[in-house]
Amino acid sequence: MGNGSAWQEATTPGRFAGKTVIVTGAASGIGQATALRIAKEGGRVIAADISKERLDDFVAENGSLDLVPVSGDISTEETVAAVVAAAGGRVDALANVAGIMDNFAPIHEVDDERWERVFRINVTALMRLTRAVVPLMLEAGTGSVVNVASEAGLRGSAAGAAYTASKHAVIGLTKNSAVIYGPKGLRFNAVAPGPTMTGIVANWGSHMAAERLGPLMQANVPTPATAQQLAASITFLLSDDGTNINGAILASDGGWSAL
Ligand code: NAD
Numbered sequence: 001m002g003n004g005s006a007w008q009e010a011t012t013p014g015r016f017a018g019k020t021v022i023v024t025g026a027a028s029g030i031g032q033a034t035a036l037r038i039a040k041e042g043g044r045v046i047a048a049d050i051s052k053e054r055l056d057d058f059v060a061e062n063g064s065l066d067l068v069p070v071s072g073d074i075s076t077e078e079t080v081a082a083v084v085a086a087a088g089g090r091v092d093a094l095a096n097v098a099g100i101m102d103n104f105a106p107i108h109e110v111d112d113e114r115w116e117r118v119f120r121i122n123v124t125a126l127m128r129l130t131r132a133v134v135p136l137m138l139e140a141g142t143g144s145v146v147n148v149a150s151e152a153g154l155r156g157s158a159a160g161a162a163y164t165a166s167k168h169a170v171i172g173l174t175k176n177s178a179v180i181y182g183p184k185g186l187r188f189n190a191v192a193p194g195p196t197m198t199g200i201v202a203n204w205g206s207h208m209a210a211e212r213l214g215p216l217m218q219a220n221v222p223t224p225a226t227a228q229q230l231a232a233s234i235t236f237l238l239s240d241d242g243t244n245i246n247g248a249i250l251a252s253d254g255g256w257s258a259l
Pocket of ligand 1: 027149198
């Protein structure tokens, strides 16, 4: 399943020209690939991440592109305010990509601290930044938001209890916002990645273990996608290419969740 690294990114010049786009988790993996693709396609990207060092390196390596780094913990109101301020009063699109995994604990092994941390970053941070951006989009009468969920937000057996519940919450928030704001010209969609080669999956072996996934899912684990493949799915929905799509949950997982 999945076509992995055979695919080569092909940018669409000018697709984000004149647009200001916020991308969280922009210092690594899927968020970085998304930020880079938008900037290459002419967008001004507010690149947010907790890792100042990796973010600064990323921006320095791509000095010719319009990447504005904002470092800080996106679950805090302080960082949310700094990100929105950097956008300068106009946000055409928002990609909520930042997220953390849990330690694969099933519910009887969950500790409160870990549970709260996963929810604070995967759900509360996304809610807070979206809450700050929506008024600007409503004023403009247009805007596109893409939330990164997971195949673990579509079904029950790929990760720990906290991560799985947090990604189901992301999908619920996405659908609620799509219904509420769709009539006002805003679009809310989610991308649900399957296995993707990024820093988050260092613990790959235990993530994909048979006892967690069950024999059917384990036998069909797809070839891991590249971060660029996920960026392609995210930018499709973020851009005007997705203009007729609102409230969709796009599985970008090589077909895994169709099992
Ligand atoms: P990654 O670890 O490479 O990137 C995540 C980025 O988010 C990092 O740069 C990290 O510093 C940043 N971040 C974490 N906490 C933050 C905070 N509090 N404030 C600001 N930035 C913060 O991982 P990735 O694979 O690129 O993950 C991106 C998203 O994709 C996540 O939401 C993840 O749950 C989701 N996802 C990934 C996979 C996969 O296989 N890689 C599968 C399903 C879903």
